[in-house]
Amino acid sequence: MGQVKRKKKKKHGCLWTIFWVLFFVILIEALAGVVMYRGMITKKAAKYLAPKIPYQEVSIKEENVEQKYYYDQLEEKEKIVYKEILQGIQELSAEIYIHSSDARRTNEIFERVLMDSPDVFWCDGTAKTTHYEGQEEYTVLEPVYTCTSEQKEERQAEIEKEAAKCLAQIADDASDYDKILYVFEYIVNTVEYDASAEDNQNIYSVFAHKRSVCAGYSKATQYLLERLGVFCTYVTGVVKSGESHAWNLVICEGDYYYVDTTWGDPVFLSSAEAIANDYVSYDYLCCSDRELLHTHKPDADLKLPECTKMDFNYYVVNGLYYDKYDSKRALEEMNLTISRKQNPSVFKFADSENYDEAHNDIFGNLIDTAAQNLAKQYNLKQVKYTYMDDPELNKIVIYWQYE
Numbered sequence: 001m002g003q004v005k006r007k008k009k010k011k012h013g014c015l016w017t018i019f020w021v022l023f024f025v026i027l028i029e030a031l032a033g034v035v036m037y038r039g040m041i042t043k044k045a046a047k048y049l050a051p052k053i054p055y056q057e058v059s060i061k062e063e064n065v066e067q068k069y070y071y072d073q074l075e076e077k078e079k080i081v082y083k084e085i086l087q088g089i090q091e092l093s094a095e096i097y098i099h100s101s102d103a104r105r106t107n108e109i110f111e112r113v114l115m116d117s118p119d120v121f122w123c124d125g126t127a128k129t130t131h132y133e134g135q136e137e138y139t140v141l142e143p144v145y146t147c148t149s150e151q152k153e154e155r156q157a158e159i160e161k162e163a164a165k166c167l168a169q170i171a172d173d174a175s176d177y178d179k180i181l182y183v184f185e186y187i188v189n190t191v192e193y194d195a196s197a198e199d200n201q202n203i204y205s206v207f208a209h210k211r212s213v214c215a216g217y218s219k220a221t222q223y224l225l226e227r228l229g230v231f232c233t234y235v236t237g238v239v240k241s242g243e244s245h246a247w248n249l250v251i252c253e254g255d256y257y258y259v260d261t262t263w264g265d266p267v268f269l270s271s272a273e274a275i276a277n278d279y280v281s282y283d284y285l286c287c288s289d290r291e292l293l294h295t296h297k298p299d300a301d302l303k304l305p306e307c308t309k310m311d312f313n314y315y316v317v318n319g320l321y322y323d324k325y326d327s328k329r330a331l332e333e334m335n336l337t338i339s340r341k342q343n344p345s346v347f348k349f350a351d352s353e354n355y356d357e358a359h360n361d362i363f364g365n366l367i368d369t370a371a372q373n374l375a376k377q378y379n380l381k382q383v384k385y386t387y388m389d390d391p392e393l394n395k396i397v398i399y400w401q402y403e
Helices: 013-049 076-090 103-116 149-167 176-190 204-209 214-227 272-276 327-339 352-378
Strands: 096-098 123-132 138-145 232-239 244-252 255-259 285-287 296-298 345-349 385-390 395-400
Touching: 076 096, 076 103, 076 138, 103 123, 103 138, 103 232, 149 204, 149 214, 176 214, 176 244, 176 285, 204 214, 214 232, 214 244, 327 345, 327 352, 327 395, 345 352, 352 385, 352 395
Parallel strands: none
Antiparallel strands: 096 138, 123 138, 232 244, 232 296, 244 255, 255 285, 345 395, 385 395
């Protein structure tokens, strides 16, 4: 039988396998690329389709805020937040959209805005602060206002009218000290301390009602001194009793001092005699840290400069301050006051050691000699005098009766 030859089949299995593997790899990569591309389009579309955040537009110029004490302490990004808040408050915006992702810090800056702005009387100092997340993080501040836009304009006119009357009485070329003294005495003599006064957290209470509390006193001091070109800012803290309080930091002839107009008011003196005589206390008219910290403690989060000088303290300027007690000088001061038929004789001492020495000498010896002089000069059969003795402030005040 003949043999039949068979053709051998070529083996293509491995090649086809490699081909299909490569085909599917390329296909998968292509599909993945389409998905990624679509994802990019979706993200871009979301960016453009998302509602635009209505951030507060700012027209406040840098020159209008650069001298503000608390503004100057902020970082550049926080200064943007500050301006947005201030602009919104000026416009009485119900909601102020702010470039900030930190609601707590936004609220702190809001407080600094008000401390820098004594003229803002229409905001009560409270606000709701909400942080939002999304394509972009932002914060919405909702301040609480005490009046409408129309009422704001009316009250502003009242304030400016009263402030103009006040400022018209001070010479344009007055020194820093004279301006500070004038504003201090103007507020003490025209405003009554009243915890129940309306609007007592702002200057409207001072200029319109003539009744206020420490916030009103301090903001009015700041407002008037700024108008006079004297640096003045607002300071908060507590007093020795633990109560919250407010006062001012000023620059007088190039140096920092503290001023507390509220505590110049006789109502804060323990002596009924002082209140009856409308005695003004000048202990906190341009005083140092050392003097202030006897009774005041600034809030810990405030960055404040050192106040080391007493050169322009009222008692120093008027020769009533004793770095070292001088018995002869003290008697001369009492006799001079008596000869002029004035009141009171005031002795302010640098420390408790000098105060103690003076107290023993004045009440143990000198006051009897001065009283005899009083009787002789005014033909008095009986001599009367009263006094305030204040070891906390190292001060002695004597009132002479001339009839």
